[in-house]
Amino acid sequence: xxxxxxxxxxxxxxxxxxxxxxxxxxxxxxxxxxxxxxxxxxxxxxxxxxxxxxxxxxxxxxxxxxxxxxxxxxxxxxxxxxxxxxxxxxxxxxxxxxxxxxxxxxxxxxxxxxxxxxxxxxxxxxxxxxxxxxxxxxxxxxxxxxxxxxxxxxxxxxxxxxxxxxxxxxxxxxxxxxxxxxxxxxxxxxxxxxxxxxxxxxxxxxxxxxxxxxxxxxxxxxxxxxxxxxxxxx
Numbered sequence: 001x002x003x004x005x006x007x008x009x010x011x012x013x014x015x016x017x018x019x020x021x022x023x024x025x026x027x028x029x030x031x032x033x034x035x036x037x038x039x040x041x042x043x044x045x046x047x048x049x050x051x052x053x054x055x056x057x058x059x060x061x062x063x064x065x066x067x068x069x070x071x072x073x074x075x076x077x078x079x080x081x082x083x084x085x086x087x088x089x090x091x092x093x094x095x096x097x098x099x100x101x102x103x104x105x106x107x108x109x110x111x112x113x114x115x116x117x118x119x120x121x122x123x124x125x126x127x128x129x130x131x132x133x134x135x136x137x138x139x140x141x142x143x144x145x146x147x148x149x150x151x152x153x154x155x156x157x158x159x160x161x162x163x164x165x166x167x168x169x170x171x172x173x174x175x176x177x178x179x180x181x182x183x184x185x186x187x188x189x190x191x192x193x194x195x196x197x198x199x200x201x202x203x204x205x206x207x208x209x210x211x212x213x214x215x216x217x218x219x220x221x222x223x224x225x226x227x228x229x230x231x232x233x234x
Contacts, residue, residue, distance in 0.1 A: 002121060002125070002128070003117065003118055003121050003128070003175070004175075006117050006121065006128065006132045007114055007117060007118075007171050007172055007174065007175070009132065009136065010110075010113060010114070010117065010132065010135050010136060010139060010168075010171050011110075011165070011168040011169050011171050011172070012165070012168070013136060013139075013140065014136070014139040014140045014142070014143035014168065015143060015161060015164050015165045015168055017140045017143060017144070018143055018144065018147045018160075018161050018164065019161065021144065021147060021157075023157045023158070024157075025151060025156075025157070028147075028148055028151040028152055028157075029152070030211070031207075031209055031211040031212040031215065032211040032212060032214060032215035033148055033215060034148065034152055034206065034212060034215065035206070035208075035211065035212035035213060035214065035215025035216035035217075035219065036144075036145065036148060036215035036216065036218060036219035037144075037145040037146075037147075037148030037149045037152065037215075037219060038145075038149075038199065038202055038203060038206065038215075038216055038219065039145075039215060039216035039217060039218060039219025039220035039221075039223070040141060040142060040144070040145030040148075040219040040220070040222070040223045041142075041145055041146075041149065041195060041199050042199055042203070042216070042219075042220055043219070043220040043221075043223040043224050043227075044109075044142060044145075044192075044195075044223060045192045045195060045196055045199060047223075047224070047227055048109070048188040048189065048191055048192040049061065049065070049188070049189060049192050051185075051188055052064055052185045052186075052188040052189040052192070053185075053189075055181050055184065055185050056181060056182055056184070056185020056186065056188075056189075057185070060182055060185045060186055060189070061185060061189045062189070063186060063189070064185065064186040064187065064188065064189025064190040064192075064193060065189045065190070065192065065193040065196070066193065067186070067189075067190045067193065068105075068189065068190040068191065068192060068193015068194040068195075068196065069193045069194075069196065069197065071104060071190070071193070071194050072101055072104075072193065072194050072195075072196070072197050072198070075097060075100050075101055075104065075194075076097050095153040095154040096153075096154075098149075098153045098198050098202075099149075099150055099153040099154070099155055101194055101195055101197075101198045102146060102149055102150060102153075102195060102198065103150075103163065103164075103167050104194050105191045105192075105194040105195035106142075106146060106164075106167050106168075106191075107167050107170045108170075108187050108190055108191040108194070109142075109187075109188075109191040110167065110168055110170040110171040110173075111170055111171065111173045111174055111177070111187060112184055112187050112188055112191065113135045113139065113171060113174075114170075114171035114172065114173060114174025114175070115174045115177060115183075115184060116131050116134075116135060117131045117132055117135060117171075117174065118174045118175065119131070120132070134227075137226045137227075138223060138226040138227050141222055141223050141226050142223065143164060145219060145223075146160075146164060147160055147161070147164070149202075150163070150164070
């Protein structure tokens with residue numbers, strides 16, 4: 001029961017936190033806010049790949065990245081083919097592809113966090129609670145970045161919150177997965193691989209100025225601080 005409650009809190013609290021964010025799209029179009037979202041996800045990719053290589057080795061790490069990039073390519077191919085027949089605009093199709101990549105990456109990342117919590121409670125309640133606090137800390141920050149990126153891709157604020165909540169429920173898959181360093185390493189690299197191309201393209205296409213750069217540095221730094229200073233286990 002305590003594990004189920006912990007997973008429920010991880011799925012719900014970060015999404016609820018996004019309710020305090022402004023609902024008007026103009027807020028998310030600000031350079032500093034866009035930079036903040038990109039900074040969070042750039043740091044997330046860096047950490048996921050670092051932990052994947054450290055715990056699983058280069059072979060498993062690159063295997064996960066390859067699978068992630070393959071999923072990313074399949075997502076792009078599906079949306080371009082499907083929406084081409086519906087005569088939707090190129091920009092609209094690109095936005096849907098980017099949003100889907102963000103959510104697919106988050107799906108797998110949530111499973112990783114769920115495994116960390118389940119594994120923690122399997123040792124004892126103290127470590128389980130520490131894992132819960134650590135996951136909540138970085139998930140709240142990541143969810144803010146995810147909300148920024150989804151809305152920047154044309155998703156309405158309330159719809160972005162609803163979709164994020166549904167995806168967050170993937171944390172419960174951890175209940176059916178045995179704790180495995182190899183599996184976690186692949187999932188971490190896979191999650192990074194799915195979102196990698198989208199973030200690199202966004203970084204390249206962003207018109208960088210003082211505001212966007214400050215937002216990027218702050219987003220990058222705050223996620224790293226939450227991951228390395230708040231206790232968590234993977």
